[in-house]
Amino acid sequence: AQKVTQAQTEISVVEKEDVTLDCVYETRDTTYYLFWYKQPPSGELVFLIRRNSFDEQNEISGRYSWNFQKSTSSFNFTITASQVVDSAVYFCALSEARAGRRALTFGSGTRLQVQP
Amino acid sequence: DAMVIQNPRYQVTQFGKPVTLSCSQTLNHNVMYWYQQKSSQAPKLLFHYYDKDFNNEADTPDNFQSRRPNTSFCFLDIRSPGLGDAAMYLCATSLAISTDTQYFGPGTRLTVL
Numbered sequence: 001a002q003k004v005t006q007a008q009t010e011i012s013v014v015e016k017e018d019v020t021l022d023c024v025y026e027t028r029d030t031t032y033y034l035f036w037y038k039q040p041p042s043g044e045l046v047f048l049i050r051r052n053s054f055d056e057q058n059e060i061s062g063r064y065s066w067n068f069q070k071s072t073s074s075f076n077f078t079i080t081a082s083q084v085v086d087s088a089v090y091f092c093a094l095s096e097a098r099a100g101r102r103a104l105t106f107g108s109g110t111r112l113q114v115q116p
Numbered sequence: 117d118a119m120v121i122q123n124p125r126y127q128v129t130q131f132g133k134p135v136t137l138s139c140s141q142t143l144n145h146n147v148m149y150w151y152q153q154k155s156s157q158a159p160k161l162l163f164h165y166y167d168k169d170f171n172n173e174a175d176t177p178d179n180f181q182s183r184r185p186n187t188s189f190c191f192l193d194i195r196s197p198g199l200g201d202a203a204m205y206l207c208a209t210s211l212a213i214s215t216d217t218q219y220f221g222p223g224t225r226l227t228v229l
Contacts, residue, residue, distance in 0.1 A: 045206060045208075045220035047220075
């Protein structure tokens with residue numbers, strides 16, 4: 001069965017600090033996709049990134065970067081020079097590619113608080 | 117801008133009084149999903165439509181129903197809301213099933229009095 005673990009329940013940092021959110025996943029499939037979503041206090045889940053299991057290249061988008069390591073089944077998310085607007089709950093999620101699967105398996109989320 | 121819209125953003129209902137939540141999309145996606153999210157928890161999938169094909173999660177209570185009259189709209193009906201049904205209800209869409217990215221609406225926060 002697939003499972004996503006976000007061990008950090010809550011992280012608090014001061015503005016301009018770098019912060020890494022951890023995500024560890026379990027799956028028996030060789031083909032799968034990993035996602036990160038941001039949920040600000042308004043409640044909407046905002047899509048950040050989608051990565052397939054065959055692409056281990058790290059990705060950078062502005063202050064955001066993602067480190068995908070199949071060897072450790074991890075897909076960690078780093079925010080560089082954090083800002084107050086980054087305060088939100090961040091969810092890591094997994095989707096398997098085999099026929100019939102249609103659900104995202106979410107981790108329990110990490111609440112990030114960025115203090116001014 | 118293409119988007120997923122949910123109305124209303126906040127809904128208050130009384131215990132046992134039927135309520136309908138609405139979702140519409142301009143993305144022309146084939147799949148529409150309904151999730152329930154309770155405080156400090158991850159979203160939980162209730163059901164989804166692939167075009168007109170309805171797919172219910174095994175543990176979704178019978179109290180929850182859904183309708184999709186056309187590609188753009190999907191409704192969540194709660195026939196007899198209980199206090200435990202108070203939650204954020206999120207609608208999402210994706211182009212196809214499985215590994216396609218799901219795009220979420222802003223959610224409807226339901227309060228049951």
